Amino acid sequence: MTATTTPTERAQPATSAPAPLTMAGALNAALRDAMEADDRVVVYGEDVGPLGGVFRVTDGLQARFGDQRIWDSPLAESGIVGTAVGMAMYGMRPVVEMQFDAFSYPAFEQMVSHVAKMRNRTKGRVSLPIVVRIPCAGAIGGVEHHSDSSEAYWTATPGLTVVMPSNPADAYSMLREAIECDDPVVFMEPKSRYWSKAELTLPVTTAPMDRAVVVREGTDVTLLAYGPTVRTALEAADAAASEDLSIEVVDLRSLSPFDDETVGASVRKTSRAAVIHEAAQFGGYGAEVAARVTERNFFHLAAPVLRITGFDIPYPSPKLEEQYLPTADRVLAALDTWEWEDRA
Amino acid sequence: MTATTTPTERAQPATSAPAPLTMAGALNAALRDAMEADDRVVVYGEDVGPLGGVFRVTDGLQARFGDQRIWDSPLAESGIVGTAVGMAMYGMRPVVEMQFDAFSYPAFEQMVSHVAKMRNRTKGRVSLPIVVRIPCAGAIGGVEHHSDSSEAYWTATPGLTVVMPSNPADAYSMLREAIECDDPVVFMEPKSRYWSKAELTLPVTTAPMDRAVVVREGTDVTLLAYGPTVRTALEAADAAASEDLSIEVVDLRSLSPFDDETVGASVRKTSRAAVIHEAAQFGGYGAEVAARVTERNFFHLAAPVLRITGFDIPYPSPKLEEQYLPTADRVLAALDTWEWEDRA
Amino acid sequence: MSLNVEHQPVRALPSEKPIRLLDNAGHAVRGAASGGFELPELDVLLELYRRMVIARRFDVQVTALTKQGRLATYPSAYGQEACEIGAISAIETHDWFFPTYRDSIALLTRGIEPGDILASFRGDWHNGYDQHAHRCASQATPLATQTLHAVGLAHAARLRHDPIVTLTYLGDGATSEGDAHEAFNFAAVWQTPTVFLVQNNQFAISTPLSRQTRAATLADKAVGYGMPGYHVDGNDVAAMYAVTLAAVARARDGGGPTLIEGVTYRIEPHTNSDDPTRYRQAREVEHWKRRDPIERLEKYLVSEGALGDDVRTEIADAAESVAAHTREVMTAEAELDPLELFDHVYARPRAALREQRARLEAELKESAMANDSSHAGAAR
Amino acid sequence: MSLNVEHQPVRALPSEKPIRLLDNAGHAVRGAASGGFELPELDVLLELYRRMVIARRFDVQVTALTKQGRLATYPSAYGQEACEIGAISAIETHDWFFPTYRDSIALLTRGIEPGDILASFRGDWHNGYDQHAHRCASQATPLATQTLHAVGLAHAARLRHDPIVTLTYLGDGATSEGDAHEAFNFAAVWQTPTVFLVQNNQFAISTPLSRQTRAATLADKAVGYGMPGYHVDGNDVAAMYAVTLAAVARARDGGGPTLIEGVTYRIEPHTNSDDPTRYRQAREVEHWKRRDPIERLEKYLVSEGALGDDVRTEIADAAESVAAHTREVMTAEAELDPLELFDHVYARPRAALREQRARLEAELKESAMANDSSHAGAAR
Ligand SMILES: Cc1ncc(C[n+]2csc(CCOP(=O)(O)OP(=O)(O)O)c2C)c(N)n1
Ligand SMILES: Cc1ncc(C[n+]2csc(CCOP(=O)(O)OP(=O)(O)O)c2C)c(N)n1
Ligand SMILES: [Mg+2]
Ligand SMILES: [Mg+2]
Numbered sequence A, B: 001m002t003a004t005t006t007p008t009e010r011a012q013p014a015t016s017a018p019a020p021l022t023m024a025g026a027l028n029a030a031l032r033d034a035m036e037a038d039d040r041v042v043v044y045g046e047d048v049g050p051l052g053g054v055f056r057v058t059d060g061l062q063a064r065f066g067d068q069r070i071w072d073s074p075l076a077e078s079g080i081v082g083t084a085v086g087m088a089m090y091g092m093r094p095v096v097e098m099q100f101d102a103f104s105y106p107a108f109e110q111m112v113s114h115v116a117k118m119r120n121r122t123k124g125r126v127s128l129p130i131v132v133r134i135p136c137a138g139a140i141g142g143v144e145h146h147s148d149s150s151e152a153y154w155t156a157t158p159g160l161t162v163v164m165p166s167n168p169a170d171a172y173s174m175l176r177e178a179i180e181c182d183d184p185v186v187f188m189e190p191k192s193r194y195w196s197k198a199e200l201t202l203p204v205t206t207a208p209m210d211r212a213v214v215v216r217e218g219t220d221v222t223l224l225a226y227g228p229t230v231r232t233a234l235e236a237a238d239a240a241a242s243e244d245l246s247i248e249v250v251d252l253r254s255l256s257p258f259d260d261e262t263v264g265a266s267v268r269k270t271s272r273a274a275v276i277h278e279a280a281q282f283g284g285y286g287a288e289v290a291a292r293v294t295e296r297n298f299f300h301l302a303a304p305v306l307r308i309t310g311f312d313i314p315y316p317s318p319k320l321e322e323q324y325l326p327t328a329d330r331v332l333a334a335l336d337t338w339e340w341e342d343r344a
Numbered sequence C, D: 001m002s003l004n005v006e007h008q009p010v011r012a013l014p015s016e017k018p019i020r021l022l023d024n025a026g027h028a029v030r031g032a033a034s035g036g037f038e039l040p041e042l043d044v045l046l047e048l049y050r051r052m053v054i055a056r057r058f059d060v061q062v063t064a065l066t067k068q069g070r071l072a073t074y075p076s077a078y079g080q081e082a083c084e085i086g087a088i089s090a091i092e093t094h095d096w097f098f099p100t101y102r103d104s105i106a107l108l109t110r111g112i113e114p115g116d117i118l119a120s121f122r123g124d125w126h127n128g129y130d131q132h133a134h135r136c137a138s139q140a141t142p143l144a145t146q147t148l149h150a151v152g153l154a155h156a157a158r159l160r161h162d163p164i165v166t167l168t169y170l171g172d173g174a175t176s177e178g179d180a181h182e183a184f185n186f187a188a189v190w191q192t193p194t195v196f197l198v199q200n201n202q203f204a205i206s207t208p209l210s211r212q213t214r215a216a217t218l219a220d221k222a223v224g225y226g227m228p229g230y231h232v233d234g235n236d237v238a239a240m241y242a243v244t245l246a247a248v249a250r251a252r253d254g255g256g257p258t259l260i261e262g263v264t265y266r267i268e269p270h271t272n273s274d275d276p277t278r279y280r281q282a283r284e285v286e287h288w289k290r291r292d293p294i295e296r297l298e299k300y301l302v303s304e305g306a307l308g309d310d311v312r313t314e315i316a317d318a319a320e321s322v323a324a325h326t327r328e329v330m331t332a333e334a335e336l337d338p339l340e341l342f343d344h345v346y347a348r349p350r351a352a353l354r355e356q357r358a359r360l361e362a363e364l365k366e367s368a369m370a371n372d373s374s375h376a377g378a379a380r
Helices: A024-036 A061-065 A077-090 A100-113 A150-157 A166-182 A230-242 A260-270 A287-302 A318-324 A328-336 B023-037 B061-065 B077-090 B102-116 B151-155 B168-180 B229-241 B260-270 B285-300 B318-325 B328-336 C042-067 C082-088 C102-109 C114-124 C145-159 C178-190 C216-225 C237-252 C282-289 C295-304 C307-329 C340-344 C349-377 D042-067 D081-088 D104-109 D114-122 D145-159 D178-190 D218-225 D235-252 D282-289 D293-301 D309-331 D338-342 D352-380
Strands: A017-023 A041-045 A070-072 A092-097 A132-136 A161-163 A187-188 A195-200 A214-218 A221-225 A246-252 A253-256 A273-280 A307-310 B019-022 B040-046 B070-072 B095-098 B131-136 B161-163 B185-190 B195-198 B213-216 B221-225 B249-251 B253-258 B274-281 B306-310 C095-097 C166-171 C195-200 C229-233 C258-261 D096-098 D164-173 D193-200 D231-232 D257-262
Touching: A017 A024, A017 A166, A024 A041, A024 A061, A024 A132, A024 A166, A024 A187, A041 A077, A041 A253, A041 C145, A041 C307, A061 A070, A077 A092, A077 D145, A077 D178, A092 A214, A100 A132, A100 B077, A100 B102, A100 D145, A100 D164, A100 D178, A132 A166, A150 A161, A150 A187, A150 A253, A150 A273, A150 A287, A150 B077, A161 A166, A166 A187, A166 A195, A187 C307, A214 A260, A214 C145, A221 A230, A221 A260, A230 A246, A230 A273, A230 A328, A246 A260, A253 B195, A260 A273, A260 D352, A273 A287, A273 A328, A287 A307, A287 B285, A287 B306, A307 A328, A307 B285, A318 C340, B019 B023, B019 D104, B023 B061, B023 B168, B023 B185, B040 B077, B061 B070, B070 D338, B077 B095, B077 B102, B077 C145, B095 B274, B102 B131, B102 C145, B102 C178, B151 B161, B151 B253, B151 B274, B151 B285, B161 B168, B168 B185, B185 C295, B213 B229, B213 B260, B221 B229, B221 B260, B229 B249, B229 B274, B229 B328, B249 B260, B260 B285, B260 B328, B260 C082, B260 C349, B274 B285, B274 B328, B285 B306, B285 D114, B306 B328, B318 D338, C042 C082, C042 C114, C042 C237, C042 C295, C042 C307, C082 C166, C082 C195, C082 C237, C082 C258, C082 C295, C095 C145, C102 C114, C102 C295, C178 C195, C178 C216, C178 D178, C195 C216, C195 C237, C216 C229, C216 C258, C216 D218, C229 C237, C237 C258, C237 C295, C307 D178, C340 C349, D042 D081, D042 D104, D042 D114, D042 D235, D042 D309, D081 D164, D081 D193, D081 D235, D081 D257, D081 D293, D096 D145, D104 D114, D114 D309, D145 D164, D145 D193, D178 D193, D178 D218, D193 D218, D218 D231, D218 D257, D231 D235, D235 D257, D338 D352
Parallel strands: A041 A070, A041 A092, A092 A132, A132 A187, A161 A187, A221 A246, A221 A273, A273 A307, B040 B070, B040 B095, B095 B131, B131 B185, B161 B185, B221 B249, B221 B274, B274 B306, C095 C166, C166 C195, C195 C258, C229 C258, D096 D164, D164 D193, D193 D257, D231 D257
Antiparallel strands: A017 A195, A161 A253, A214 A246, B019 B195, B161 B253, B213 B249
16 A cells, blocks of 8 residues: 555546536545445444434445444444544554534544554554544534534644545545545535535546645635635635636645645735634634745735634524624625735 | 632732742642632642642642542543533632643543533533643653643633743742633643742732733844743843844743733834744644734734744654754744844 | 541442333332332322423424424424433422433423523524523533533532532433543542433434443443442333432432433434434334323323323413413524624633624624615615 | 344353452462362463563563663553463464553563563654554553554454454553543444453552542443453462453454453552652552562462472573663664654655755754864864
């Protein structure tokens, strides 16, 4: 097993005709194809079996592969992740599901003290090809604990790879790549995008999962977004276009590692950048983005990198989440706070 | 109980003569005086009783106060923090100890989902005046899991207050204030500074625990440090002085909230800033510092805010920690990477 | 009162047959099957009946409102009334209760206003009632976490020689979490006055008990902590009440914690967004519907002549009025102030939150003005 | 082989009296006290004796080296040899072992080089041996976490119809952690071939067992998971070996996990930096020294005529040579390359780590040059 299986090397199932697929459906197909391609891939977690997961991402997989490839575990997240460590040591490639961000917290010690550290601890002798799937973020009207954004915890942890697709094609391609990766991957799935659709011909291979992608070109401002906020950024770019402001949107895709190259190129072109996320601002992932973009491109920047984020408060109850979440309007208003004299 | 008990309001034990005190001793005195002043203060955790804690911070307290004020709990960190929530709901002011940063991880769910959120959840009807003491960071030759820096996890969590003293006087004053605070406080104690000494007359009251303090004045560069790296910053400032570079050192003290005012004033004066910490750089607390200092002072900055930190790797084994830790030399070398043309 | 308890730890297997005081036909059970517990007096049973009827009517009403979209979510306790009401009725006003999301009807029984219970499920705020006033903690979502809170509060009270007891509920699934273990253990080691009720409703969302534990009963877990465990028919409110009452009394007397398992069944889906047809047979649900806890007690009360038509009508009326009141409060929209989002995060004010609050305030004003002018435009 | 195990869960209280095959005077125990286990053959006992003697000599040597500052820390297992060696000797080469920091002597018995075992305690790298080659996981520090790894690996093997067993050790203190609970439960529900050995050495650092549990025995915890539990005299290597062997055989046959408690005592401080005078009486230590596991077996072997002077000398020589070898490897400094810090964090290379590596490389070169020139200067 090489360290960097590239997407094209992977066993390809028969190509299917283009069909509209939701992100949940794309993830389901990726799991199915990965299980088909490699019998070391096993899937477990809470309610992933007959129910197909509370978001139906594992729908139908138990019927197809049987309960020795995919099964319901007891209800204990540390147990789920901790046993995955042992399974991976044996040579399996476990894909486990945390039901929501906040319910991954009981597994925090296993994630930080073992999943992240095992390979380094053993000088590379033991690698843990585990994928921890986390339905993440909010905007689904969920009650408390169902809309947290946990990415800052994982990205602050050396040894973890953290990715988040924003669309069905990436969801498929990145999940296949994550499962093939010899490093443990925290695979974050923006819940509010589960039902977003795209026409896809499977298997689809998009950019490597550690690369950011420019999803809309522009010249005046770079918006850095990931997961649920890519749509927000695109909406802002649309609205701004009518006001003659040309916004480039970069979908980060990979939170750790960070694609300094793609992002740097964009920022040096536009000389202005803002990062958008749902999580609270203080200590959020946007801090890393702002800090490193500034470090590496300081003399190209016409203005400070902005962070357009949730407030520094716990995620609110459903009726107030609209006020909490960064919207396209809020993005545009934030861009207005820059001094724009330098613009012709 | 008012929300913002100021240090001067607190019940003062008889003033003692100045005496050399270690940080561990100062913390011990603070616990003793707090327990003396308020019988709602209870202390528990692993080995805090007869042993006095593995760092002896609770030395002698059980002999003095009995095992209904301070006691050894079963060995379970989630249990320790979770029961503290209940105790605080009843009206106690529990001060609990996590033996090392990495051993707080089993308590992560209780910290993030309850300690941080309870007050907001209940519209302020239930506040949790809990202090979670965490002997933190490295440079003590500790084997794996004994030298983590966990501050980024706590500072990314709205609802928590996170402070870290760097010297015995602050250790005493800030711990008293933390215990009197109605908000839950993560009180981080840099292990490598436990045996550092100062002449102190107790009780000592230093700046409020939510303020940063300029610990050395300078004009060319602002070094932002906290806990163990304050000493590093001061060493760098000393060394630089001989090369005619005037360094101002700010001891952040409070990680959350961040004292934008004190830091901003310093940075606007020097126009250059760097933040120093032991934790890995990627997603570390320094990212927040760099991002917010830049956001608020962009047009005053002559150069990007630097982060001088640990590498993006798990904390190394004892024989390699020297190479990992940011030293005064590394700080000075980093400052050299700035273009200095603007300096006369 | 010393905190050192010298008596021997309990070391016995709970009875494998659930303790039962009324069988499914509504007949009193005597002998070994009753585990030595006494059937409560008729007036107590009648009161439990009344509470269960009202609780169910409320539950059915809230499920209906949820289907109409008035609530974001609602985890029903239909069929679990004997556990929910039996146990909560065994504690006193000054005792504390630590519930889960499933236990709204126990809160109702505890005297909390429907609108306040349901504020969180409607999406107004995370918790809607005054916990200290009712001595009821918020309904915990992170599984088993509340059991530690119950132990901590009980221990604090014990340190203060305050003779209260804490009662906490958790599900069969939640017993698998590390926090449940730590709570059982802390309670036992500290001998806190805590009663744990595991409502074994056979499922954790879709996961059946057989994939949750291999223990013969969930009450068996008590053995590993040296505390008494009781395996109880959770559809028999008489048994649930009597066993809890005894556990509460023992706890209050310094006898430490107890683990009670009530064997029951979740008749409704996990929540409104669940689809139980994917993981269980309608047959099984029907089987359990025939073991309805309310009907069981009703049969007994009728056979004892304690439930005449007049009482029945009176109870039905009371239940209807709770339902009507619930409809009313849940139909009216609560006034919410988004700026309050910033007000309760910290006791000690923060400059950054002040700034963010001001920004949201300006944004809201602006959009209100935009709205006004567009309305004005439309009116013109 | 089907993974569905239909047999009934185990539901019985472990014997409260520890199972014992040799009493402290070195006499064979028969009847109920032996729990139905057979005393192993003399050749097996002699081999266990040899292993214990070598293990103790190693342990004493490492403690001495630690006092000399050659190791950053060392948690000694002095006095726990019967648990450590008895259990590890009951598994096969192809089985897996999941130890804690305390279990270096079990790793030695498993055939790992002293230098490789001690690399972590010396501070060279976090883990110094090839886990796959020895089928031994790294020595876990975060308490109880390794028990889940053992369950996971066992389950994976079971899914592959690979008839291996996993053995994991944990301390009395570690049983309080949530992870221990989750591991016991997952193992029982999945019926994994896992043997859990709780080394109840009476203390978790300074915290005595009475503050850790209220259960009569730690083996009682097995009941709550529906798995067999054995309460064993942990200073009787014959019993430890026999009970573990039976558990391993059952596990290998698809009979699921077992929880074994070995009752023993930590004679040394927790680690070299601990001060046990603060929390326990020298008397207590003396009492346990008189129950020494090696002496006990020695008495039996001598009484059976199985341990003559020649064998004794041969074993002592073997032990001395392990000690000498250990001194040697621990006195030589390991070559460490700081740049290796960056090489094993990820399988997939990262640009940022490449940059940081290059920076450290430049720094190291610079300081080497500075050193060279200052040495050169000094020489001139
Ligand atoms: C720590 C945690 N993990 C997962 C969840 C998601 N979740 C909510 S309810 C539930 C099932 C709980 O089952 P059980 O404890 O039996 O209670 P019941 O819902 O049957 O009353 C799950 C998995 C959660 N709330 N908390
Ligand atoms: C999760 C966690 N919490 C705390 C510690 C610190 N610690 C190390 S050893 C120890 C005591 C362990 O006692 P026990 O499980 O009985 O094992 P023993 O050391 O007696 O062999 C503690 C508290 C740790 N390593 N991991
Ligand atoms: Mg349930
Ligand atoms: Mg121990």
